[in-house]
Amino acid sequence: MKRWLTLPTLCWCVFAIGLYGLLQLLIEIGVISVVWQITLANIGINVILAVSLNLILGISGQFSLGHAAFMGIGAYAGGIVLKMLPGYTGMLLGALAGLLISALAALVIAVPTLRLRGDYLAIATLGFGEIIRIIINNMKITNGAAGLSNIPAVANLTVIYFTIVLTLIIVCNFKNSAPGRACISIKEDEIASEAMGIPTTRYKVIAFVLGAMLASLAGVLYASSFYVIKPTYFAFAQSINILVIVVFGGMGSMTGSVVAALVLGVINYLLQSLPNERMIVYAVAIILIMVFRPKGLMGNFELSFARLKSLQDIKALPALWKDKILAVLARLKNKRQKEDA
Amino acid sequence: MKRFFLAALAFLTLTLLLTGCKKETASDDKIKIGLNFELSGDVAQYGIAEAEGAELAIEQANASGNFDKEIVAIKYDNAYNAAETSAIITRLATEDKVSGVIGPAVSGMAMAQYQAGNQYGVVMISPSATADAATLDANGNAYDFAFRACFIDSYQGAAAANFVARDMEKLKAVVIYDSGSDYAIGLYNTFSEKFTALGGTIVAAEAYIDSDTDFSAILTKINGEDFDVIYIPGYYNQAGLIIKQARELGIMVPIVGPDGFDSPTLVDLAGASNLNDVYFTTAYSNLSTDPDQAAFIEAYKAKYGKEPNMFAALGYDATNLLLAAIQQAGSSDPAAVQQALLNISGFKGVTGTITFDEYHNPIKPVLMVKLVNGEQAESIEVQP
Numbered sequence: 227m228k229r230w231l232t233l234p235t236l237c238w239c240v241f242a243i244g245l246y247g248l249l250q251l252l253i254e255i256g257v258i259s260v261v262w263q264i265t266l267a268n269i270g271i272n273v274i275l276a277v278s279l280n281l282i283l284g285i286s287g288q289f290s291l292g293h294a295a296f297m298g299i300g301a302y303a304g305g306i307v308l309k310m311l312p313g314y315t316g317m318l319l320g321a322l323a324g325l326l327i328s329a330l331a332a333l334v335i336a337v338p339t340l341r342l343r344g345d346y347l348a349i350a351t352l353g354f355g356e357i358i359r360i361i362i363n364n365m366k367i368t369n370g371a372a373g374l375s376n377i378p379a380v381a382n383l384t385v386i387y388f389t390i391v392l393t394l395i396i397v398c399n400f401k402n403s404a405p406g407r408a409c410i411s412i413k414e415d416e417i418a419s420e421a422m423g424i425p426t427t428r429y430k431v432i433a434f435v436l437g438a439m440l441a442s443l444a445g446v447l448y449a450s451s452f453y454v455i456k457p458t459y460f461a462f463a464q465s466i467n468i469l470v471i472v473v474f475g476g477m478g479s480m481t482g483s484v485v486a487a488l489v490l491g492v493i494n495y496l497l498q499s500l501p502n503e504r505m506i507v508y509a510v511a512i513i514l515i516m517v518f519r520p521k522g523l524m525g526n527f528e529l530s531f532a533r534l535k536s537l538q539d540i541k542a543l544p545a546l547w548k549d550k551i552l553a554v555l556a557r558l559k560n561k562r563q564k565e566d567a
Numbered sequence: 568m569k570r571f572f573l574a575a576l577a578f579l580t581l582t583l584l585l586t587g588c589k590k591e592t593a594s595d596d597k598i599k600i601g602l603n604f605e606l607s608g609d610v611a612q613y614g615i616a617e618a619e620g621a622e623l624a625i626e627q628a629n630a631s632g633n634f635d636k637e638i639v640a641i642k643y644d645n646a647y648n649a650a651e652t653s654a655i656i657t658r659l660a661t662e663d664k665v666s667g668v669i670g671p672a673v674s675g676m677a678m679a680q681y682q683a684g685n686q687y688g689v690v691m692i693s694p695s696a697t698a699d700a701a702t703l704d705a706n707g708n709a710y711d712f713a714f715r716a717c718f719i720d721s722y723q724g725a726a727a728a729n730f731v732a733r734d735m736e737k738l739k740a741v742v743i744y745d746s747g748s749d750y751a752i753g754l755y756n757t758f759s760e761k762f763t764a765l766g767g768t769i770v771a772a773e774a775y776i777d778s779d780t781d782f783s784a785i786l787t788k789i790n791g792e793d794f795d796v797i798y799i800p801g802y803y804n805q806a807g808l809i810i811k812q813a814r815e816l817g818i819m820v821p822i823v824g825p826d827g828f829d830s831p832t833l834v835d836l837a838g839a840s841n842l843n844d845v846y847f848t849t850a851y852s853n854l855s856t857d858p859d860q861a862a863f864i865e866a867y868k869a870k871y872g873k874e875p876n877m878f879a880a881l882g883y884d885a886t887n888l889l890l891a892a893i894q895q896a897g898s899s900d901p902a903a904v905q906q907a908l909l910n911i912s913g914f915k916g917v918t919g920t921i922t923f924d925e926y927h928n929p930i931k932p933v934l935m936v937k938l939v940n941g942e943q944a945e946s947i948e949v950q951p
Binding site for chain 1: 609642654658661682700703705747752753
């Protein structure tokens with residue numbers, strides 16, 4: 227117990243609850259309108275998707291193009307159960323069903339295909355995603371190509387917010403755990419880590435299944451927020467959308483995935499009234515990032531309170547930041563002087 | 568690092584400039600109409616055509632002088648995404664405070680919009696959401712504020728069956744349908760139901776998926792059967808290829824399809840010489856000699872430099888329906904507009920006369936268009 231009650235953990239708790247409080251306050255006083263609440267819900271679902279794909283792509287280095295399929299499994303499990311049993315119980319049961327089915331499906335695909343590498347894996351997961359979509363398309367219970375409509379909207383910002391928190395806790399802790407370290411070593415050099423005695427396939431499967439399960443949670447939230455689901459929503463294009471967020475934010479950086487989902491979501495909102503410019507601006511944004519920040523918005527950066535050891539450290543923070551800012555300014559000044567000279 | 572910030576700054580400025588210049592100033596002396604369409608994404612061609620039709624209708628209404636306030640359109644792109652559709656209808660209803668919304672084009676988006684928008688009490692008319700259940704809630708009742716300007720799929724499938732069995736007197740049909748499209752499956756079901764009720768038999772039903780380009784396996788298989796008509800519920804991109812390959816295999820029986828055939832691409836794919844004895848049901852045809860319709864075609868050509876298609880006509884009609892309701896209500900208050908819309912009867916649009924039934928579906932004629940050498944040769948009204 228004592229190991230958990232550290233200052234960084236405390237800081238995170240305060241941060242998470244504080245942010246939630248701020249969000250509620252802003253909604254209460256009308257700064258965040260109903261429209262922004264829906265936009266934020268969509269962004270939140272994208273955050274979960276991006277973080278879960280980041281676990282597979284950024285931490286363990288496996289290039290998966292079938293992530294939307296797991297979202298689809300969750301969405302359909304959630305949608306079907308919710309239609310039978312409206313309310314939070316239905317959503318919870320749907321989420322459980324989605325977690326179970328997506329874990330099974332991920333296991334079935336992971337065990338044979340994660341022996342593949344790079345392009346081969348990408349193609350195998352792409353094919354798998356299509357298989358899931360076509361199965362959904364041909365099942366009676368999923369209502370085939372017409373999809374499900376009139377799904378009760380039970381998810382709200384609170385549910386989505388705490389699912390994001392849960393996802394981040396799971397993924398960030400996984401990243402720093404022994405299996406997580408093993409996954410990172412696999413990403414860096416698979417042959418070397420195998421030589422060190424790491425059972426590579428096992429760890430890749432663990433990361434893949436975990437990522438798939440979290441994606442199915444996002445699917446459940448999608449189905450219970452936006453009324454309608456169809457097999458086409460979970461096709462290849464959606465996988466690419468998730469991939470774009472991950473690469474945009476920085477592979478391996480969870481902070482990056484959160485920030486990227488937010489930035490892209492806001493850009494998207496601003497451009498809703500400009501259909502013609504929309505595709506161009508969105509694409510230009512991505513190209514700019516890739517040209518100037520090839521490692522993504524955040525690179526490897528991770529927001530962290532880990533360096534805080536005691537309360538003194540917190541008190542020292544403002545001074546530390548001040549020093550840092552001054553240092554950056556001084557460096558810029560130096561540089562300009564050099565350029566002038 | 569510095570370069571990056573400069574680039575980011577430039578990009579932000581560009582975005583703000585682009586969004587800034589379109590900002591509408593909020594005021595009460597205008598009638599605001601929301602347009603929620605698929606302007607990008609897979610089905611953008613429908614959304615764009617309908618938005619063009621809607622904007623033409625608004626332009627004409629402003630020029631007519633029938634309204635004492637200026638009518639403005641507020642247009643958003645839902646990118647064929649249910650999440651964005653929900654956000655947009657909320658934006659239109661709560662922030663822009665529109666009197667009514669036109670769109671979206673496809674059924675899935677319309678369903679998301681109706682369910683989200685109904686709670687805000689704003690009238691929504693989709694020009695072309697044809698799925699039977701699109702306007703219905705979980706209990707099978709119509710959403711109070713959900714309407715559409717098109718006939719529903721079962722109406723069209725039944726009309727095709729009626730035409731084949733009664734007018735053409737063909738009673739042995741083969742159906743080739745897209746198994747991945749709810750539109751196609753819905754049409755197939757209602758067609759076969761009505762067709763068998765009229766004494767016909769479905770000799771064979773073959774399925775394809777939308778990425779197929781070679782249909783010779785299906786066509787060779789049915790070639791051995793005894794049939795006298797083919798019904799292809801589906802879209803022009805596959806139907807065009809099926810028609811071409813069927814005719815090349817020597818299958819010369821009449822081919823009947825739904826409004827998904829209604830595209831110039833059908834001619835490109837099938838070849839004009841193969842498009843004989845081909846018929847399709849539609850809501851609209853440029854053939855009509857009706858003066859109102861001629862005026863619409865003229866105005867559309869003048870504004871956009873091309874012939875209007877069915878989607879543009881439906882967008883035009885949907886918008887005019889809303890405007891007529893606003894005029895009748897004498898106010899742009901959504902609740903009054905909804906009442907007026909329910910009371911509309913015999914509204915004369917370019918796609919026919921429209922009256923709403925209890926499920927807010929229009930009762931209107933179905934046209935059967937006959938193609939001769941790829942050209943629309945004649946159109947007749949058929950009953951479902």
